[in-house]
Amino acid sequence: MYQLHYFPANANAAPHMLLEELGAKYELLLVDRTKDAQKSKEYLKLNPNGRIPTLVDNSLVLSEAAAIVLHLVDQHGRAGLAPKVGTPERAKFYQWLTFLTNSLQEELMIWQYPERLAGKNSTATEVVKRSAEARARSFLDVVEDHLKANGPLFLGNKLSAIDFYLVMLCRWARPMARPPRSRFNIAKLLDKVTALPSVRRAYEREGITDEIC
Numbered sequence: 458m459y460q461l462h463y464f465p466a467n468a469n470a471a472p473h474m475l476l477e478e479l480g481a482k483y484e485l486l487l488v489d490r491t492k493d494a495q496k497s498k499e500y501l502k503l504n505p506n507g508r509i510p511t512l513v514d515n516s517l518v519l520s521e522a523a524a525i526v527l528h529l530v531d532q533h534g535r536a537g538l539a540p541k542v543g544t545p546e547r548a549k550f551y552q553w554l555t556f557l558t559n560s561l562q563e564e565l566m567i568w569q570y571p572e573r574l575a576g577k578n579s580t581a582t583e584v585v586k587r588s589a590e591a592r593a594r595s596f597l598d599v600v601e602d603h604l605k606a607n608g609p610l611f612l613g614n615k616l617s618a619i620d621f622y623l624v625m626l627c628r629w630a631r632p633m634a635r636p637p638r639s640r641f642n643i644a645k646l647l648d649k650v651t652a653l654p655s656v657r658r659a660y661e662r663e664g665i666t667d668e669i670c
């Protein structure tokens with residue numbers, strides 16, 4: 458049985474939706490960020506970066522949401538939530554997952570926490586926040602164009618783990634001046650994926666009862 462260390466709607470959400478969609482057996486373990494539990498001595502032994510999520514799979518302790526997603530799709534290959542290894546489709550799956558985690562996710566983190574880069578200077582913080590939002594916006598536009606040409610999901614009609622990843626990031630991005638949902642094709646994907654019972658169950662188990670994204 459897997460153990461997923463989580464905090465509601467944090468970077469655990471994509472692995473969590475995937476665990477539900479796969480019908481895998483797992484236990485949820487709360488890392489209470491309100492008490493800085495992600496920096497506790499005990500948690501740092503699992504995840505020296507002090508960040509959420511961490512997946513425990515028997516003797517394997519894995520951090521980084523995208524790595525967890527890749528591990529889960531490989532462990533449950535028959536479920537078909539990622540294309541077959543070695544195919545061009547799998548390569549595109551890597552491309553989009555990396556783009557989401559490397560580009561969009563990082564920019565959203567800077568937008569949410571600009572003071573981590575800008576320090577306490579409020580003018581600098583505002584500049585960093587606005588620049589990060591502009592970059593995140595352009596990344597979302599790239600996703601929108603891709604979905605317009607190839608949708609309704611990242612891999613056409615085939616549901617894959619990257620669709621869950623986008624749902625997670627779009628929830629975080631809701632307060633943006635131009636929220637993800639204001640784009641027609643992203644909204645279509647979000648409607649489709651958040652209607653899945655697996656996705657609803659994952660957020661409900663994390664205590665999220667409002668609209669997902």
Ligand SMILES: N[C@@H](CCC(=O)N[C@@H](CS)C(=O)NCC(=O)O)C(=O)O
Nearest residue numbers: 467468495507508509510521522523
């Ligand atoms: N690259 C990491 C980022 C994880 C991350 O930033 N997690 C946030 C929650 S969404 C966190 O743990 N923040 C607490 C902190 O930075 O102290 C991943 O994708 O797993």
